[in-house]
Amino acid sequence: MPGIVRFADTAGTVRVGLRDEAGGIRELDGVGRVADLLRLPLRQLRQRLDSRGGGATHHRAGVTPLPPVDGDTEVWASGVTYERSRQARGEESDSDDLYDRVYTASRPELFFKSVSWRVVTEGEPIAVRADSRLDVPEPELAVVCNVHGEIVGYTVCNDVSSRSIEGENALYLPQAKVYAGSCALADAIVPAWHVGNLADQRIRMTVWRGGDQAYRGEVALAALRRDPARLVGYLFGGQPFPEGAVLATGTGIVPGMDFTLTEGDTVEIDVSAVGTLSNPVVRGAEAMAWLTEARERPTARPVAPRER
Structure with a gap:
């Protein structure tokens, strides 16, 4: 199921992304922390996550999951x-x-x-x-x-x-x-x-x-x-x-x-x-x-x- 995730990439850099049901993760451009997303009203947050734009993609198996x-x-x-x-x-x-x-x-x-x-x-x-x-x-x-x-x-x-x-x-x-x-x-x-x-x-x-x-x-x-x-x-x-x-x-x-x-x-x-x-x-x-x-x-x- 889709979800907002924090993870460390192979270089150890912490990133925030949106994980899809297949295990792929799309980085959220301009979002350094999950806390930044929680500053948004619900309507804006939904628009941000539903947007098709985004940064690099990662596979779940290649990153370190973080809380x-x-x-x-x-x-x-x-x-x-x-x-x-x-x-x-x-x-x-x-x-x-x-x-x-x-x-x-x-x-x-x-x-x-x-x-x-x-x-x-x-x-x-x-x-x-x-x-x-x-x-x-x-x-x-x-x-x-x-x-x-x-x-x-x-x-x-x-x-x-x-x-x-x-x-x-x-x-x-x-x-x-x-x-x-x-x-x-x-x-x-x-x-x-x-x-x-x-x-x-x-x-x-x-x-x-x-x-x-x-x-x-x-x-x-x-x-x-x-x-x-x-x-x-x-x-x-x-x-x-x-x-x-x-x-x-x-x-x-x-x-x-x-x-x-x-x-x-x-x-x-x-x-x-x-x-x-x-x-x-x-x-x-x-x-x-x-x-x-x-x-x-x-x-x-x-x-x-x-x-x-």
Whole structure:
């Protein structure tokens, strides 16, 4: 499916382009960052992407994919937006009424997830914290918003989380949710006008361990309790986002308390009509130290092969 992508060419130069369904990438002339596109109103952005003009073309196999966020674009997330998420938070916490109340409240739970440079993408490692004993991937539809708060596209998010840390005390949420390796986005943003009715789409997740399925889950996006546009309205109602924002809309797939991610697992997520995301799992902040160097040198990004 078509999508806005960031990538490094064979010389290591970061570029922005539009990927077609066959895997070809057309550079967008005059666009140095995805954040520049998110400064445009939706109508202008669509005209820019639909234009037949453009720069050089590349093949997907010949470039290094980069996360589709840059500059001052922030990633945020929503919590307890599916019935299964409400149940799971109650399972792990002695404050289950807290999650019941936010599930039914008018105001949603929103929290900061990542600055752009800490986001990982397809094939790159996600991490579980070294000081956590119970960790899960959280597969989510993410909406991509421009500076005006308009939803201009969609992507796939893995909102990796520590259930043991959040369960110990709800005030530990930032430590359970915000750390190196906790936020992965698919390597493309699918323009909103290329995605059909969201309620018709499904999210699927498989965790592979030693060649076997350790976990598999699926949920319909129709089960999402909160309208994505309303979630965006709450997010933009409190502060400006001068280079747009990505907002993950919550998960409806949460394994039981007898499951935890382990180093060496591979997590695969598919959101129909939006895309896929696959990441190997590592443990601890040290394994994600490359993120700092990769801010300036894209070739420092490790890409691990998929495993079964």
